[in-house]
Every structure is written in structure tokens, then in C-alpha cells.
Amino acid sequence: MFVNGKEEKIIEKIREIIGLNKEVTQKKFYDNIKKFRDYKIKKILLISSSYDYFKLDEEGKLNHLLSEWASFVGEENPLSIVHLETGEECIERLKKEEFDLIIIFNKPTDMSIAKLSKSVRHITNAPIALLGSDPSELSRIFKYNKEIISKAFTWNGDRNIIISIVHYFEDFINIQRASPTDFKRVILLIEDSIQHYSTCLSLLNEEIYKYLKAILNEKLSYEQKAIRFKRRPFVLHTDDFDEGIEFFEKYNKDLIFIITDNYIEKEHRRREIGKEIAKRAKEKNPNLPILIQSSEPVSREELKSEKIKFIQKNAPNLKVVLKKFIRKNLGQTEIKIKDSKGKDLRIKGIDEFEKVLKSLEDDIIFRYAKQNTFSEWLKSICEIELSSKCLSIENQAENPKSLKNQLINLLEDHNYSVNKSLISIFSRRYEEPSIKLYRIGEGALGGKARGLAFIAKLISEYGLDNIFPNLKITIPRSLVISTDIFDAFMENNNLYDLDFYNLPDHRIAAKFMKAELPATIIGDLRAFIKKTKKPLIVRSSGLLEDSLMQPFAGIYESVIFPNESWEEDVRFQEICNSIKYVYASTFFEKARTYIKNIPKNISDEKMAIIIQEAVGLKHENYFYPTISGVAKSYNYYPFPSCKPEDGIVYLAIGLGKYIVEGGRSYAFCPEKPKISLYGTSKDYLKYSQVKYYALNLKPVYRFTNFDEEVALELLDIDVAKKQGILDKIASTYIPEDDKIYPGIYDNGYTVIDFAPIIKYETIPLVKAIRLLLKISEIALRNPVEIEFAVNIPKEENNKAELFLLQIRNMIPLEKRIDIDIDKIPKEKTIVNGEISLGNGVVKGIKNIIYVDQNTFDLLNSTQVVNQIKNMNKKLMEENKPYILIGPGRWGSADPYLGIPVIWSDIAGVKVIVETPYKERHIDPSQGSHFFHDMMASNTLYLITKRIDDVNWEWLREQRVVEDTEFIKHVETQxxxxxxxxxxxxxxxIIIDE
Structure with missing residues (x-):
């Protein structure tokens, strides 16, 4: 998955955090597969006459053939062939360009094959293949030039020979590179007649192609197809007696069948290779199928085995016999089973196998299993690890019921392990419980969905899902509707014709609600809603959203709804309306205002949708997770004794909206989780969470009003206490002792400090978050931010679940500056920020919006928002950046802690200053979206600790452009x-002179 030493660093970090002896088995498996059969011929130089090339290609059929092989594993660019007509052209081209294989098809017009081959060999070590129409002439040239020409092949009018030539060299090199412990299936061809081995190789490749077509079905992911494709049989050919014996001895256990001539001639001596191989096979591999072909008959008594077949080379049905033999022994691509009523059941895939196992009688399964039917079939379709486990069950199980249950469990575990990281095409008919990500459409997935896919891949490749004994790491089940559906929706309903800049949000929403979703997704949405009755959240996943340099977090809308109605049509209508509303939010004022401030146009954005099962547990009429959290690998507000790179984690009870909006949450440093960031025990009470968001499960019928507050309720923490949620996550402050004790007690005050988890490690949440932050940072090469939720079941025996909801890059610090701030003269200083966020210089600002300290009170913070918003709008229209100065937490959802602006309200700002409120310092806000957007916009953020850190006298002397009771907009000279x-x-902030 990663390069440049990332994988080693990730594995080392996993071992460091969870224990030195933990094997990352899934990653090791993928690494081995990646290295297996990795040599590929990509570029061929073909020298032939125009007519010979026409015979090969015949109106593009050769390229079509090459594309068909490449399509098995989704390769868009098959191997390329450069065609030249003369030897001179070939030599000149090789001096300028590298090729993996040179094929000489008959004699070029300007020189002999021997001369051309010698010239080529002086330039390159690439294999040289000779392809000829005249077998006798071909044999003569090859015989006297074997040291130069790597292999000779006969042209029999079948363009498949090109594939045979390519695969011959690839297989020969790859099998030598393979480890002795690698699983290999090998076909051995022993034949000294160029005419006959060319025919056999073409037939073998033709049948392998059909075999691959049968086992690489459309339900498999790219990775699954790639694994099976790599594990297709190797085809080894030799025309030498001694090498034939050597190959047999070396690959005896890997051989699936042998096709051999009976006699091999070497140095005028005929040696009986067929009978020698048959004799050795009887001793070492009696069940190995062998086909002996010879110009002379062989008696049945001489063969002495049912597994050994014979065919005369001059037989009219030679090709038919060869094809049947190859097809039969390549392996079963399907199983045929008779049920108790004698009805034939055909199993073609693992999903069908699982269904049949669950429906078939125990004794029938037992009978077939004891014949190793299932394990042999799994091996033949290249499911090697699964086959090995299946064989163990087949051989060890003692009764039918136990065997059936073990096989079903094996398949369920297998499906989970291979599907958990896949983005699968949504199917109305088939649903695999282990698949977490489905998609509808062929377009892009958008920012959030890409992040989910990345997390799923990380979890799968490094085996993180069950890496902790009592905590499962996963992602919520999600359906992604790709961007091409958005395009179709907009175009089919002529919505691009709307004048978005002159329509209010509610009018835009109404237009979108009346529009029709594309007919192509209606059936899929109905099937999806029929399969789930869990609460759902419909989220945006724009192309620009949450990407590294574009600050779009929280700009678009999300819709959450209970999905509880017994009426399927109601739930279907809810999901359709939710999708349309999220689409509409692409053009709402908040998004339009935001886009103005970055070098993008609103038409650049394409919206994908994520329909996600909401994370949580049902508590009476409410639904919410035990814990929601935001974790950052870099903390721009490091606490004492913590470094910025130690990161920061915020936890809260209930839905994550509470943290994102800047509500009270519990913060800790993941590297030093037991260090208190809140001072004394009494201080905990000031910061402790007192409310939380939950989804109200009572049916809410709404088709035009999609305000999140309709479905969500802000509850008092006492509600969670009554529902028994706090027992495993909270503590109690006892005034008499002036101490905080883990657990809930009647004679004190509840403190939401998550102490049982953070300090006493009842579940390894801290360790898991620390691990995820570290390896994600390594993988993305940037500080990261992860949103997550945790379900802690009331039952002691059940695992807690950590759901990763989103990951994105935090914006890294800009290049460090060389200015010594401490040496700047005080008379030039307008603002002195004791704590500051960001890094860099912003010049040329002449406009300031500031909150008047003499008149403002936090009781008026809400009404100030619109005043700031209007000033921001005017300044943006005039293209004038500005500085914003005011007390308390900017962006806080709590108006008593600061002014509750959202980022689009102040999108034109370049520098923000937080000042104390009436000499009282308020800790800076950590609202995720607000701060992520601020950092992504490269906005500088200064925090002052004292009133006189701002030169208020100088500010009041500046020209007033606009003022209200509490706000002033001034312009500096x-x-x-x-x-x-x-x-x-x-x-x-200084005067720039």
C-alpha cells in the first residue's frame, strides 16, 4: 500500500504501541502476494514484414487479445508492441530505447536472422524469440544459434502464440524468483519438436484464459482478482531430457499435470523421457495426471497407471484430446452437488458456497467433505489459504453438524477478512454482511468517502480490526452515491439554469426538492432502505471537501433521521429528500460565500453522497453513541508538559455535533493521557460536559424542513445518567473530600472525565487512538485529524466498538520565518499575541473589525454575529482582507463563552485576535470545523492574555467606516x-513601514 519505508515504519509503530511480538499477518500476506510473480513484460519490439504483421494483427485483433488478458485485473494499459520492418531499424531503435522482449518473425529483408540476433545481443540482454512459418528452417536456425536466441516458436496461424511467448518468458523468470514456501501450481511440458510445443503452449494459454474467465467473476474486487490471477498455473517448457527430470524433481509437489513427448533426441541419441517420468511419478506422485504424446504407439501395459494417458502425435483428434486433458486437470471452476431430492446444485463462487452450506442437509455436506470436494475446489480457484483451512476441517471433523458449522464459520470469517476494506458495487439481490462500503455510480467518491476508503484499507492491511482483545476497530456501513449521479440530477432537471447567487437558501432547497433523482438509482435506493432500519445520516462528500488544501469541512449540510417508520415508502421518501437537500446545500449562501475566498468556482464542485448507518445504541426513545471524539496528531494549542506533536483528543457523550460546535468536551494528550489539563478538582466542574446531542427516534415527518435540530435533541447529562450510560465513563466530585472518584455516587457532582477508560484502561481506547493517529500520520505524511465514535455495550462480555467516521489532513505549518518577534519595538506593535496559531506573514491589511470592550457584554454575543457577517460580506465584495478582534472563544456554540460565528460569517478574515473578556481569560475554542477551516485558510490566530496586549487607544484613533453599538469597522492610513x-x-501585528 505504501512506499519509501512507510510500511516498515507503520509496522514498527504497531509493534511499539501494542507489543513487540504482535505479527501483522494480514499485511505480511499482502506483501508476499505483491512480490509473487512480479516480473512482467511490458514492451515488445517485433521485427517482421508488413504482411507478417498484418497476419498477426488483422485489423487490431492482436491488441484486443492483449487487452482481454489485461482486463482480468483491471489494467487499462496492456503490454505495447512496437513494429519495425528491417534489422537496421531494429538496431537503431534498441540503441535509443529499452524493450523487455524482442521477437523476430521470419527473416527481415536486409540481413540474416543470425546476424540480427548477434547485433541485438550486443545491445541488450532482453530475451530474443524467433517466430517462423517454416518449421524445418526454424529448427535449423535455432539449433545453430541457441546461445543467442532464447526460444523458437512456430507460426501456426494463431495470434495466441504472442501471448504464449510472453507467458513463457514471464513464467520462466517468475518461478525462479519464487520462494520455496510460495504456493505454486505448475504445468510441465516436455517436448523437443518446435511445431508441437508451439501448438501445446497456445492450447494451454487458451484454456487457462477460459479458466481465469470462470474464476475471476464480477463480484470479486480488484485485489481478489489480482490474487487469483497471480496464482494461475505456471507453464514450464523444456526440450531437454535432463532438464525435464530436474523440473519434475524440483516441482514434484507443485505439479498439477504433465504433457510429455515419449522420446527426446539429443546429440543423435533418443532417450525415453515419457516412460521415465511415468516411472518417477508412480513412486513419488501416483495421482499426478500425465499425457504422453508420441509418434510411436505405447501399450497400456507399459503405462501401468490410470492417471497416465497416451495420444499419437499424428492422431486427427490430437487437439481435442489435448484440450480435454488440459481442461479436466486445470481444476474445477465449479462444484456439482446433488441434494437429498437428487437435484443438481452448481456452486460457482464462495458466496454461493456459503448459501448452499446453510441450506443443505448435514449428512450430504459431510459426505462430500470427506472426499475433500470443497477444499480441492477452493484450491483450484486459487483460494489457497481458505482451501488449507477447509481441508483441516474436512479431515478432522467427526460429525456432520459440527463440520457444517465449522465450514460456515470459516466462510464468514473469510468473507469478513477480504471484504472489510472493499468498496463494492451495490447489489439489490446480494448483501455481504462483512462489506462496509458500497457504491452506486461510476464517478468520483468525493473527499469524505475517499477518507473512509483509506481508513478501511488501513484497518484491513494491518489487521487492526481485532488487534485489541476487548475493542473492535471498524467503520460504519456506508453507501456512496458517486458524483456522476449528481451531474445527471443537475442536468436532467435543468438545475444549472438557476440563478443561485440571487436565490435564498430556502428557495434553492424548494427547487431541488421538486426535482427528480435519476431513475437509475431509484431501484437501488429502495433495495437499500428495505435492507436497513437503523438510523441513517446522509452526508456530503464533495470533490473539494476535506481535501488537503481546500477548507470545506462543515460547509455543506448533513441530514440525520431515525429511519424507524414501518412504512417503507415513508423511509424511502426520507432518504430521497435527504439526498436532494444535501445536493442543494452545494449552492447555499454559506458555500457560495466560502468559495469566493479560495481560487475555485462553484462549478468546480461535484457532490457525492454518503448514506451511513449512524453509530450509536438505542436508549429508550433516543439513539446516540456512548462517546464521540475528535483526535488530532498535532496540537496547535499544546498544554504544559505536552509537545505540539503529542497531539490532542476531545471526547464527549452523545453525537459528535457537540464537539464540532465547540461545546464542552474532555481533552487529553494521547501521549500522556493521565496528566490533567484542567488544574484542580473544582476546575473539572467548570469544563465538564452538561448537555449532549441525541437522535430522537420518535417518527418525525418532514419533507421540506431539514434543519438538523428537528431530529436531534440537546439533552441534559442527567438523562444519560438515568439511562445508565455514565457508569463506565464518568466520575463524581465529592466536595467534602475535594476529590474526584471514578464512578457515579449520590453524594456528589457528576464529572464527565472518562476516567475509567483514560486512567484505568477498562477499554484500550487511548492506545487505539494513539496507534491510529501515528500510523495515519506516517501514511499521509502530514498531521491528521480523525473523527470517531464509540459504542460501549452494557453487557460485560460484549466488545466495545470504535467506529472511525472520517480522516483528513491537518494543514501543516508553513515555512518557518526568521523574524525575531521579541526584538520588534513596542511602539510599532498594535497586538501582542502571547499564544499564536499558524506560521507566516500577512501584509497590506488596512481594515479592522473589532468588538468595543467598553460597551460589549457576552449577553449580546448572538446579536453581534449578524453585524459581523454583514461587515464581512461588504469587505469581501470590495476584496478587502481584514483583521478581526474580539473577546472569548471565536466560533463557540456557547454564546456565554464567546461570539458564536461560523466560518462563512467571517470568511474574508486574514488574522483573528482573541482578547480576554473583562480581564477574564477564556480558553480558546476547539470546535473542529471552525479551527480546521481557519488553519486550511492559512488564517493567523493570535491570543492575548492581558487587556493592554492590544493598543486600544491607537485603534480608536483610526477612521471609522461603520459602527454599531458593539462593533466598529475602522480603516487605517x-x-x-x-x-x-x-x-x-x-x-x-505591527505597522508596516
């Missing part, structure tokens, strides 16, 4: 410059 030094997290 001289431009200002803001400087933040990321090394020391300090910043200043």
Missing part, C-alpha cells in the same frame, strides 16, 4: 503586517 512565529507560537 498605514498598512498593517501580522507575523506569527510557529517555532515559539508567538505573534504580533
Amino acid at each position: 498605514k498598512a498593517l503586517k501580522a507575523i506569527v512565529d510557529g517555532k515559539i507560537s508567538k505573534g504580533v
Whole structure:
């Protein structure tokens, strides 16, 4: 999955955090598969006359053949063939360009094959293959030039010979590179007649192609197909007696069948290879199928085995016999079973196998299993690990019921392990419980969905899902509707014709609600809603959203609904309307305003949709997770004794909306989780969560009003206490002792500090989050932010579940600056930021919006929002960046802690300053979307600790452009410059002279 040493670092980090002896088995498996059969011929130089090339290609059929083989594993660019007509052209081209294989098809017009081959060999070590129409002439040339020409083949009018030539060289090199412990299936061809081995190789490749077509069905993912394709049989050919014996001895246990001539001639001596191989096979591999072909008859008594067949080379049905022999012994691509009523059942895939196992009688399964039917079939379709486990069950199980249950469990485990990281095409007929990500459409997945896919891949490849004994790591089951469906929706309903810039949000939403979703997805949505009655959340996944450099987090809408109605039509209508509403939010004022501030146009955005099963547990009429959280691998507000790179984690009870909006949450450093960040025991009470969001499960009928608050309720923490949620996550402050004790007690105050988990490790949540942050940061090469939720069941024996909801890059610090802030003269300083976020210099600002300290009170913070929003809009229209100065937490959902703006309200700002409120310092907000957007916009953020850290007298002397009771917009005569030094997290705003 990763390069440049990332994999080693990730594995090392996993071992460091969870224990030195933990094997990352799934990753090891993928690594081995990746290295197996990795040599490929990609570029061929073909020298032939125009007519010979026409015979090969015949209106593009050769390229079509090459494409068909490449399509098995989704390769868009099959191997390329460069055609030249003369030897001179060939030599000149080889001096300039590298090729993996050179094929000489008959004699070129300007030189002999021997001369051309010698010239080529002086330039390159690439194999040289000779392809000829005249077998006797071909044999003569090859016989005297074997040291130069790698292999000779006869042209029999079948363009498949090109594939045979390519696969011959690939197989020969790859089998030598393979480890002795690698699983291999080998076909051995021993034949010294160029005419006959060319025919056999073409037939073998033709039958292998049909075999692959049967086992690489459309339900398999790219990875599953790639694994099976790599494990197709090797075809080894030799025309030498001694090498034939050597191959047999070396690959005896890997052989699936042998096709051999009876006599091999070498140095005028005929040696009976067929009988020698048959004799050795009887001793070492008596069940090995062998086909002996010879110009002379062989008696049945001489063969002495039912597994050994004979055919005369001049027999009219030679090709038919060869094809039947190859097809029979390549392996079963399906199983045929008779049920108790004598009805034939055909099993073609693992999903069908599982269904048949569950429906078939125990004794019938037992009978077939004891004949190793299932394990042999699994081996033949290249499911090697599964076959090995199946064989063990077949051989060890003592009764039919036990065997059946073991086989079903084996298949369920297998399906989970291979499907958990896949994005599978949604099927109305078939649903695999282990698949977490489905898709509808062929377009892009968008930012959030790509993040989910990345997380799923990480979990799967490194075996993280069950890496902890009492905590399962996973993602919610999700259906992604790709961007091409959005395009179709917009075009089919002529929605691009709307004047979005002059329509209010509710009018845009109404237009979208009246539009029709594309007919191609209606059936899939009905099937999806029929299969689930869990609460659902419909989320945006724009192409620009949550990407590395584009700050779109939280700009579009999400819709959450209970999905509880017994009426399927009601639930179907809810999901359709939710999708249309999220589509509409692409063009809402919030998004339009936001896009103005980045070098993008609203038409650049394409919207994908994620329909996700909401994470949580049912508690009476409410649904919510035990814990929601946001984890960051880099903390721009490091606490004492913690470094920025130690990261920060925020936890809260209930839905994550509470954290994202900047509500009270519990923060800790994942590297030092037991260090208190809140001072004294009494201080915990000030910061402790007192409310939380939950989904109200009572049916809510709404088709035009999609405000999230309709479905969500902000509940008092006492509700969770009554529902028994706090027992495993909270503590109690006892005033008499002035101490906090883990657990819930009647004679104190509830403190949501998650102490049982963080300090006493009842579940390894801290370790899991720390691990995920570290390996994600290694993988993405940037600080990361992860949103997650945790379900803790009330039953002691059940595992807790950690659901990863989203991952994105945090914006890294810009290049460090060389300005020494401490040496800047005080008379030039307008703002002194003791704590600052970001790194860099912003010049040329002349506009400031500031909150008047003399008149403002936090009781008025809500009404100030619109005043700031309107000033922001005017300044953006005039293309004037500005500085924003005011008290308390900017972006807080709690108006008593600061001014509750959202990012689009202040999207034109370049520098933000937090000041104390009436000499009282309020800790900076950690609302995820607000701060992510601020960092992504490269906005500098300065926090002052004292009133006089801002030169208020100078501010009041500036020209007032607009003012209200609490807000002033002033314009300075001289431009200002803001400087933040990321090394020391300090910043200043000065007059730029």
C-alpha cells in the first residue's frame, strides 16, 4: 500500500504501541502476494514484414487479445508492441530505447536472422524469440544459434502464440524468483519438436484464459482478482531430457499435470523421457495426471497407471484430446452437488458456497467433505489459504453438524477478512454482511468517502480490526452515491439554469426538492432502505471537501433521521429528500460565500453522497453513541508538559455535533493521557460536559424542513445518567473530600472525565487512538485529524466498538520565518499575541473589525454575529482582507463563552485576535470545523492574555467606516503586517513601514 519505508515504519509503530511480538499477518500476506510473480513484460519490439504483421494483427485483433488478458485485473494499459520492418531499424531503435522482449518473425529483408540476433545481443540482454512459418528452417536456425536466441516458436496461424511467448518468458523468470514456501501450481511440458510445443503452449494459454474467465467473476474486487490471477498455473517448457527430470524433481509437489513427448533426441541419441517420468511419478506422485504424446504407439501395459494417458502425435483428434486433458486437470471452476431430492446444485463462487452450506442437509455436506470436494475446489480457484483451512476441517471433523458449522464459520470469517476494506458495487439481490462500503455510480467518491476508503484499507492491511482483545476497530456501513449521479440530477432537471447567487437558501432547497433523482438509482435506493432500519445520516462528500488544501469541512449540510417508520415508502421518501437537500446545500449562501475566498468556482464542485448507518445504541426513545471524539496528531494549542506533536483528543457523550460546535468536551494528550489539563478538582466542574446531542427516534415527518435540530435533541447529562450510560465513563466530585472518584455516587457532582477508560484502561481506547493517529500520520505524511465514535455495550462480555467516521489532513505549518518577534519595538506593535496559531506573514491589511470592550457584554454575543457577517460580506465584495478582534472563544456554540460565528460569517478574515473578556481569560475554542477551516485558510490566530496586549487607544484613533453599538469597522492610513512565529507560537501585528 505504501512506499519509501512507510510500511516498515507503520509496522514498527504497531509493534511499539501494542507489543513487540504482535505479527501483522494480514499485511505480511499482502506483501508476499505483491512480490509473487512480479516480473512482467511490458514492451515488445517485433521485427517482421508488413504482411507478417498484418497476419498477426488483422485489423487490431492482436491488441484486443492483449487487452482481454489485461482486463482480468483491471489494467487499462496492456503490454505495447512496437513494429519495425528491417534489422537496421531494429538496431537503431534498441540503441535509443529499452524493450523487455524482442521477437523476430521470419527473416527481415536486409540481413540474416543470425546476424540480427548477434547485433541485438550486443545491445541488450532482453530475451530474443524467433517466430517462423517454416518449421524445418526454424529448427535449423535455432539449433545453430541457441546461445543467442532464447526460444523458437512456430507460426501456426494463431495470434495466441504472442501471448504464449510472453507467458513463457514471464513464467520462466517468475518461478525462479519464487520462494520455496510460495504456493505454486505448475504445468510441465516436455517436448523437443518446435511445431508441437508451439501448438501445446497456445492450447494451454487458451484454456487457462477460459479458466481465469470462470474464476475471476464480477463480484470479486480488484485485489481478489489480482490474487487469483497471480496464482494461475505456471507453464514450464523444456526440450531437454535432463532438464525435464530436474523440473519434475524440483516441482514434484507443485505439479498439477504433465504433457510429455515419449522420446527426446539429443546429440543423435533418443532417450525415453515419457516412460521415465511415468516411472518417477508412480513412486513419488501416483495421482499426478500425465499425457504422453508420441509418434510411436505405447501399450497400456507399459503405462501401468490410470492417471497416465497416451495420444499419437499424428492422431486427427490430437487437439481435442489435448484440450480435454488440459481442461479436466486445470481444476474445477465449479462444484456439482446433488441434494437429498437428487437435484443438481452448481456452486460457482464462495458466496454461493456459503448459501448452499446453510441450506443443505448435514449428512450430504459431510459426505462430500470427506472426499475433500470443497477444499480441492477452493484450491483450484486459487483460494489457497481458505482451501488449507477447509481441508483441516474436512479431515478432522467427526460429525456432520459440527463440520457444517465449522465450514460456515470459516466462510464468514473469510468473507469478513477480504471484504472489510472493499468498496463494492451495490447489489439489490446480494448483501455481504462483512462489506462496509458500497457504491452506486461510476464517478468520483468525493473527499469524505475517499477518507473512509483509506481508513478501511488501513484497518484491513494491518489487521487492526481485532488487534485489541476487548475493542473492535471498524467503520460504519456506508453507501456512496458517486458524483456522476449528481451531474445527471443537475442536468436532467435543468438545475444549472438557476440563478443561485440571487436565490435564498430556502428557495434553492424548494427547487431541488421538486426535482427528480435519476431513475437509475431509484431501484437501488429502495433495495437499500428495505435492507436497513437503523438510523441513517446522509452526508456530503464533495470533490473539494476535506481535501488537503481546500477548507470545506462543515460547509455543506448533513441530514440525520431515525429511519424507524414501518412504512417503507415513508423511509424511502426520507432518504430521497435527504439526498436532494444535501445536493442543494452545494449552492447555499454559506458555500457560495466560502468559495469566493479560495481560487475555485462553484462549478468546480461535484457532490457525492454518503448514506451511513449512524453509530450509536438505542436508549429508550433516543439513539446516540456512548462517546464521540475528535483526535488530532498535532496540537496547535499544546498544554504544559505536552509537545505540539503529542497531539490532542476531545471526547464527549452523545453525537459528535457537540464537539464540532465547540461545546464542552474532555481533552487529553494521547501521549500522556493521565496528566490533567484542567488544574484542580473544582476546575473539572467548570469544563465538564452538561448537555449532549441525541437522535430522537420518535417518527418525525418532514419533507421540506431539514434543519438538523428537528431530529436531534440537546439533552441534559442527567438523562444519560438515568439511562445508565455514565457508569463506565464518568466520575463524581465529592466536595467534602475535594476529590474526584471514578464512578457515579449520590453524594456528589457528576464529572464527565472518562476516567475509567483514560486512567484505568477498562477499554484500550487511548492506545487505539494513539496507534491510529501515528500510523495515519506516517501514511499521509502530514498531521491528521480523525473523527470517531464509540459504542460501549452494557453487557460485560460484549466488545466495545470504535467506529472511525472520517480522516483528513491537518494543514501543516508553513515555512518557518526568521523574524525575531521579541526584538520588534513596542511602539510599532498594535497586538501582542502571547499564544499564536499558524506560521507566516500577512501584509497590506488596512481594515479592522473589532468588538468595543467598553460597551460589549457576552449577553449580546448572538446579536453581534449578524453585524459581523454583514461587515464581512461588504469587505469581501470590495476584496478587502481584514483583521478581526474580539473577546472569548471565536466560533463557540456557547454564546456565554464567546461570539458564536461560523466560518462563512467571517470568511474574508486574514488574522483573528482573541482578547480576554473583562480581564477574564477564556480558553480558546476547539470546535473542529471552525479551527480546521481557519488553519486550511492559512488564517493567523493570535491570543492575548492581558487587556493592554492590544493598543486600544491607537485603534480608536483610526477612521471609522461603520459602527454599531458593539462593533466598529475602522480603516487605517498605514498598512498593517501580522507575523506569527510557529517555532515559539508567538505573534504580533505591527505597522508596516
